[in-house]
Amino acid sequence: MKIIFAGTPDFAVPSLQMLLASKHNVCAVYTQPDRPAGRGRHKHASPVKELALKHAIPVFQPLSLKADEDLQQLLSFNADLMVVVAYGMILTQAVLDAPKLGCINVHGSLLPRWRGAAPIQRALMAGDEKTGVTIMQIVRKLDAGSMLHKEEYVIGANDTANDLHDKLAELGAIGLSKVLTQMEAGALHAEPQDESLVTYAEKLTKSEAIIDWMQPASTIA
Template sequence: MKIVFAGTPEFAVPTLEMLLESPHDVCAVYTQPDRPAGRGWKLKPSPVKEVAQSRGVSVYQPVTLKDPEEQERLRSFKADLMVVVAYGLILPQPILEIPRLGCVNVHASLLPRWRGAAPIQRAILAGDETTGITIMKVEPRLDAGPMLHKKICRIAPLETAGELHDRLARLGAEALAEVLPAIEAGTVRLEVQDETQVTYAAKLEKHEARLDWNMPAVELERRVRAFNPWPVAETSYRGQTLRIWRAESLDEPASAEPGTLLERDRTLDVATGQGVLRLLEVQLPGGKRMSAQAFLNAHPVKLERLG
């Protein structure tokens, strides 16, 4: 098949690489325009663009696909299929009608659960034990198209959003590879999503990272995991912002007011609304990420409050 690929972040890279290694012809790659990044605020290409250029594939970066000229250019490729992975632009109906076999999307959840922008983080926040990949047909409504294929994976204890992201990125490539032959043969079976089971994964906001120590330790642990690597859970410590990269909940009663650092040998434990949260990796402003033990060596803990 002739395939147009549309994707932008690191999550999309394994699927693009799989297609480039396959017998199919990736005739064009669409990705978001370069964005300013880093201290110098220089324009930085997306991970998808870097891979495509390294393999000699033509890259297109329109600001919108509603422009008739952009639609005509896409039509000129005479593509059989368009594959979309975290592209970041809405595909208008005329675009969806251009490829002979339509457009399919690789989505990081088991639809209809967690439609939207942050399915990986919201699954961890909700305490889901499993997640996975759904390959679906793209429709104008957000992540609402009929499903072609699913692959399930368990969420490991203490697994962060970053770690789960990397596993699901690889799983997405595997899932698409499995269903491509049926798409090409026209034998794929479509399953309509159950609208009564829909949940939405809202975009993460930075203010969500501030921990409320009145919450149970189990929920605080999920927040630490879900917000790693962004926006990173945080609290205040002696007038500074303390970022918490890793933590685990302890099934024991809290013996002090929520937010109190407990005086214990070699562990950084915090009383919560229900249970104790053990901080495993933290970071102070201007410093490096460090283990709790390294933190305690430099900052002996007294019975004091966080937050």
């Protein structure tokens, strides 16, 4: 399949690596604009951009995809599918409708639990026994699309947010590969989310990073 990939941070890298190693044609990569980082505040490319450039994949970094010229650029690829992994940008309906098979997303939780920006951290903070990734169809409502596949992971007693991040990033690539295989075989089953089970993973605030030493050791950890 001819695929557009949209992603930005380290979490998205394993999924892009999987696509680049597959028989699929990654025709373009979309990622966030270079951002200042480090002590010198010099602009740095995203991990996804760095990987794409190593493989000579065209990279696009629009501030948004709302401008007509950006939409026309995306349409010009005549892609079969758009794969989105932690891109960090809300997609318009016109973008969602552009690829022949629509857009799918790799999300770092077992939906419908933990829709939103910080599913990995919220799962840990809530003391969840398991988490995972969900490959889903993208719709305009936040993380509300039908589910195509899940990969589960049992959270270990010593797992940190970084541990979960890396494990789920790898599981996301595995799940994505399975979905693409099923999609080509015409064997994909889309399961609607149960809205009664939805929880939201709000973005972490600075105040939540402050340690309350009166809490139990298990909570602080």
